[in-house]
Amino acid sequence: MSSTLHSHSERTQAAAGGLTLFAAVMMMVVGFVDVFRGIMGIVHDPVFVHTPDYVFKFSLAGWGWIHLLLGIAALMVGVGLFKVSLWARILGVVVAALLLLVNFLSIPYYPLWSIVAIALCAFVIWGLCVVRTDDSTRA
Template identity: 65%
Template sequence: MVSAPETHTGKAQAATGLTMFAAVMMLITGFLNLLRGISAILRNAVYLKTPDYVFKFSLAGWGWVHLFLGIAAIMVGVGLFRVSLWARILGVVIASLLLIANFLSVPYFPLWSIVLMALCSFVIWGLCVVRREETPSGQGGQW
C-alpha cells in the first residue's frame, strides 16, 4: 500500500521530469532554429522560393526572426532546468512564438518547419500538463 508522502514524491518527480523534458526539447528547438536562422541569413539558396505567399518576407528577414527566437529559446531552456515559474511561462510564450514562426515559414522549408512545429508542441505540452499541486511544495516561487 502506497502512503501519501510517497505519492506526493512520485507526483513531484513526474512534474520535474516533464519540466526537464520540456527544457531539453526547448534547447534542441532553440539550437535548430539558431542554425536555421544562420543558414537563411548567410546562404538562402537552400530554401524554396514562393512568389505568391501571403506572409512573404525576405529569406534573410525570416533568418533573423529564427535566429532571435532560437537564442531566446536556448536562454529559456537553460532557465527551465531551475524549474522556476518565470521559465515555465516564458517557455510557453517562446515555444508558441516559435510554433507560429515555423508555421509561417512552411512554404520556404516545409519538412524542417513541420518537425520544429512538432517539437514546439511537445515543449508547450510538457510545460502545461503539470498542475500546481503536482509540483514540489515548499519552494517559494518555484513550481
C-alpha cells in the same frame, strides 16, 4: 494514509521534474536548430525553397533574423527551465508558441523542418503545461 499521500506526492514531483527536464531539453534542441536555421536564412542558403506568391512575404534574411532571435530566446529559456522556475515555465510556453507560429508561417520556405519544429514546440508546450507543483496537487 499519510505514507500513501507522501509517496503520491513524491511520484507527482518526480513526474513534474521529468516533464520539465523533457521540455528544457526539447526547448534547447529547437533553439539550437532555429539558430542554425536563422543563420542559413541570413546568408541565403540554397536549401530554402523560393516561394514568390506567399501571403506572408518576408525576405529570406527577414525570416532568418526572426528564427535567429527566437532561437536565442529559446536557448535562454531552456537554460532557465533546468532550474524549474515558474518564470521559465511561463516564458517557455510563450517562446514555444511564438516558435510554433513562426514555423507555421515559414512552411513554404522549409517544409520538412517546419513541421518537425511545430511538433517539438507542441511537445514543449504540453510538457510545461501539465507540470503541477506540490502545492497545486493538494487543492
